[in-house]
Amino acid sequence: MRLPFGPCAHIQRQVFKPPLALLTPSSQIDLQALQLDDARALLKHDAKDSQQEAGESPTGYLQRVIDGLCEISLKDPLTGLGNRRHLRSTLERAIETVARSGESVLLLLVDIDHFKAINDTHGHLAGDQVLQAIANCLADCVRPMDTVVRYGGEEFAVILPHCRPLFGRAVAERIRQTVASLSIPVAAQTNVQVTISTGGAYAPEWVRSTADLWIERADQQLYRAKTSGRNQVCLDQPQELSVSAEEKGLLFAHIATDEATMIRNLSGDAPPDSQGNATDRVNA
Amino acid sequence: MNDVLTPTAEHPSTAKLPLRPHGKVLAVTSGKGGVGKTFVSANLAAALAKRGHKVLVLDADLGLANLDVVLNLYPKITLHDVFTGKAKLEDAILQAPGGFSVLLAGSGMVEYSRLTPEVRDEFLRIISSLVPHYDVVLLDTGAGISDVVLFAVSLASEVLMVATPEPTSLTDAYATIKVLVGQQQRQTVRVIVNQAARPGSGLAITNQLQQVLDRFVVTDHPIRLVHMGDIPVDPEVRQAIMRRQLLMQATPGCPAGAAISQLARKLEESVIPKPA
Numbered sequence: 284m285r286l287p288f289g290p291c292a293h294i295q296r297q298v299f300k301p302p303l304a305l306l307t308p309s310s311q312i313d314l315q316a317l318q319l320d321d322a323r324a325l326l327k328h329d330a331k332d333s334q335q336e337a338g339e340s341p342t343g344y345l346q347r348v349i350d351g352l353c354e355i356s357l358k359d360p361l362t363g364l365g366n367r368r369h370l371r372s373t374l375e376r377a378i379e380t381v382a383r384s385g386e387s388v389l390l391l392l393v394d395i396d397h398f399k400a401i402n403d404t405h406g407h408l409a410g411d412q413v414l415q416a417i418a419n420c421l422a423d424c425v426r427p428m429d430t431v432v433r434y435g436g437e438e439f440a441v442i443l444p445h446c447r448p449l450f451g452r453a454v455a456e457r458i459r460q461t462v463a464s465l466s467i468p469v470a471a472q473t474n475v476q477v478t479i480s481t482g483g484a485y486a487p488e489w490v491r492s493t494a495d496l497w498i499e500r501a502d503q504q505l506y507r508a509k510t511s512g513r514n515q516v517c518l519d520q521p522q523e524l525s526v527s528a529e530e531k532g533l534l535f536a537h538i539a540t541d542e543a544t545m546i547r548n549l550s551g552d553a554p555p556d557s558q559g560n561a562t563d564r565v566n567a
Numbered sequence: 568m569n570d571v572l573t574p575t576a577e578h579p580s581t582a583k584l585p586l587r588p589h590g591k592v593l594a595v596t597s598g599k600g601g602v603g604k605t606f607v608s609a610n611l612a613a614a615l616a617k618r619g620h621k622v623l624v625l626d627a628d629l630g631l632a633n634l635d636v637v638l639n640l641y642p643k644i645t646l647h648d649v650f651t652g653k654a655k656l657e658d659a660i661l662q663a664p665g666g667f668s669v670l671l672a673g674s675g676m677v678e679y680s681r682l683t684p685e686v687r688d689e690f691l692r693i694i695s696s697l698v699p700h701y702d703v704v705l706l707d708t709g710a711g712i713s714d715v716v717l718f719a720v721s722l723a724s725e726v727l728m729v730a731t732p733e734p735t736s737l738t739d740a741y742a743t744i745k746v747l748v749g750q751q752q753r754q755t756v757r758v759i760v761n762q763a764a765r766p767g768s769g770l771a772i773t774n775q776l777q778q779v780l781d782r783f784v785v786t787d788h789p790i791r792l793v794h795m796g797d798i799p800v801d802p803e804v805r806q807a808i809m810r811r812q813l814l815m816q817a818t819p820g821c822p823a824g825a826a827i828s829q830l831a832r833k834l835e836e837s838v839i840p841k842p843a
Contacts, residue, residue: 385600385711487713526742533779534741535734 314341319348326351361411362418365432370440373430374494377442381486389451389518391441391483392501393421393458396513398437401475409469413477416467424458440501448485455481455516463514478514480505485519592694592704593838594627594723598739600710602731603761604628605637606808607798607827608707613665613815614831619842620702622667623660625694627719628709629686635671638663639811645673650689656696665813668701682714694722703839711739712746721751725838727795731762732772741776748780748790756790757838759830760797769797793837796830798823 314335326333326348333351335344357369365373377388395417402410414437421431421439430442443454459479466474482505486497504517511517526534595608605628612622626634626646635641642661648654663669670693697704708719720726726747730740740758747753758776760769773794780790798804801823807814814824835841 383600526738526745527783530741530779530783531734531738533782534737534775536775 314344317345322348322352325355329355359418359433362415362433364418364422364439365430367432367434369430370432370434370442371494373432373442374497377444378486378492378494378497380444382492386445387447387451388486389443389446389454389483390486390497390501391443391455391458391481392434392498392505393439393441393479393481394505394509395437396478396480396509398477401469401477405469405473405475409473409475412469413467413475416465417462417477417479420462420465421458424461425454440498451483451485451518452516455483455518459514459516480508480513481516482506482508483516483518591698591702591839592706592723593725593727593834594706594708594720595727595729596708596716596720596743597710597729597736598741598743599730599736602710602729602736603798604710604729605634605707606804606814607727607729607759607761608705609634609637609663609665610813610815610824610827611830611834612663612667612703612705613813614827615703615834615839616666617815617828618831618835620839621700621842622703622705623670623697623701624663624667624705624707625670625697626672627706627715629672629715634669634707635673637808637811638669638813640669640671642671642673645671646693647673649693650686656693663813665816670697682718686715687718690718691722702842712743717746717751720747726753726756727759728756729759729761730772732760732764732768737772737776741779744776744780744790744792745784748784748786752786752788754788754790755793757793757795759795762800763797764800766797766799770794795833796826798826798830 323333329351333348335341339347357365357372359366374390380386381388395413398410398413401413414433418431418433418439421441425431425441425443428444432440432442434440441458443451446454459481462477462479466476468474482501482503484497484500484504486492500519504519508515508517595604595611597604608624612624615622624634628634640661640663642659644654644659646659649656649659660668660670694704706719706723709716728740728744730736744753744756747756758769758773760772763769773792777792780792784790799822801821803818803821804814804823807817810817814821815827818824819828
């Protein structure tokens with residue numbers, strides 16, 4: 284089964300170009316010749332049925348295995364979030380969108396404060412539990428359209444498409460406060476509380492930047508949050524581009540008049556002017 | 568070349584040009600993409616060239632350069648090669664149909680779509696060595712207020728703001744003008760309304776923008792918008808764009824073509840000295 288919109292759909296198209304042999308109708312895939320055991324083991328580990336089903340075509344089966352592997356390759360096994368590879372492909376797609384549409388996309392880098400102390404005091408299993416709890420918390424704090432990934436170690440990244448500059452800080456603050464209010468059980472009768480530092484940057488609008496530059500800008504802000512005392516949010520401020528409702532109201536005053544003229548012209552109350560512009564407007 | 572172009576330290580994304588009084592570098596910009604900036608740059612250049620000016624258009628839209636597409640020119644050597652030191656500046660300049668010169672960004676310029684000190688310096692060097700050789704240098708910039716766009720605009724003595732009558736285009740034009748006033752202390756922005764629906768609508772739009780600026784933008788140096796002209800909705804424009812021809816070559820006499828000639832004349836009256 285081919286997943287049309289899965290997280291890995293776009294990657295399959297890039298990476299898994301079917302070999303020519305698959306494209307010729309006469310050839311059959313010899314599944315024996317493919318060393319599928321490792322792949323199957325991986326999939327099984329991920330709790331997926333990796334056996335070929337009765338009546339399933341070899342191509343269908345292979346596609347299912349590939350889809351499963353793609354999904355695994357984008358996932359962080361500990362937290363179930365996306366991994367760094369997933370982050371990169373998401374950023375690259377976002378950059379394309381932003382370059383063409385000027386949409387606001389915010390990248391947040393989130394780092395758990397003093398994480399090493401948790402590992403040192405409570406052991407690495409406790410550390411893992413904290414990572415999982417934070418992962419769940421981050422995922423719960425954002426919209427389904429947002430992407431949360433484990434960037435590495437105790438660092439996470441959140442990509443928020445359609446996030447207007449006005450709201451960026453509010454979202455990041457909400458995440459920070461929610462995490463700070465968590466009480467994470469790590470052993471019997473032992474709960475820990477952690478804080479996070481957050482650095483954020485918007486993709487530059489209308490230009491095609493690179494994922495590295497974008498991450499770097501967010502990372503600089505994260506560094507700023509860390510060095511100025513942790514448990515806080517620092518955002519790379521985009522240029523002020525706010526136009527208030529009042530400004531817009533006045534700005535569009537002429538359009539209302541224009542439209543009124545056009546409607547009057549079209550309804551035949553008055554003939555179009557000498558240039559026939561009533562028609563022009565409709566075509567435009 | 569530092570005596571010609573001295574970047575100001577306080578505003579890393581702007582530079583001061585003692586060249587300003589001569590009015591030679593013009594930035595063609597817009598608040599929103601897709602309003603016809605590159606179309607205006609290329610055809611205005613052709614119209615100015617026809618009037619006897621020596622014109623160069625520089626593709627300053629480093630992120631999404633498409634002057635090459637408009638002019639249907641795909642040279643081997645581009646601005647990118649000059650930036651990377653692979654070619655000399657003079658080798659990257661080519662003659663466009665329409666009788667003017669162009670310097671195309673080249674697809675590799677994407678890497679330079681972020682304003683680093685190196686990009687700034689290289690840009691300054693290139694423009695300062697070009698300016699003495701032309702009557703007019705048109706900078707076809709990107710849209711909006713990214714640091715590269717603002718920097719490119721800061722190099723120009725005059726700003727030509729292209730907008731269409733759509734609300735989104737107007738809002739973005741307005742927002743961009745606000746930034747230009749705040750950051751670059753611009754006192755004059757020249758407005759060109761593209762795809763004007765009827766005669767006079769561009770002037771009305773410019774006046775409207777001016778009113779909003781007067782009411783909401785408080786500065787010690789009032790901003791003045793100058794309406795330079797309208798380019799009417801004209802099916803010939805689409806035709807020329809789809810055929811990747813210059814309108815000023817294909818059908819210079821059509822309404823839009825006549826409007827662009829008129830724009831060139833008006834620029835000559837106000838900013839560019841008449842050709843000798």
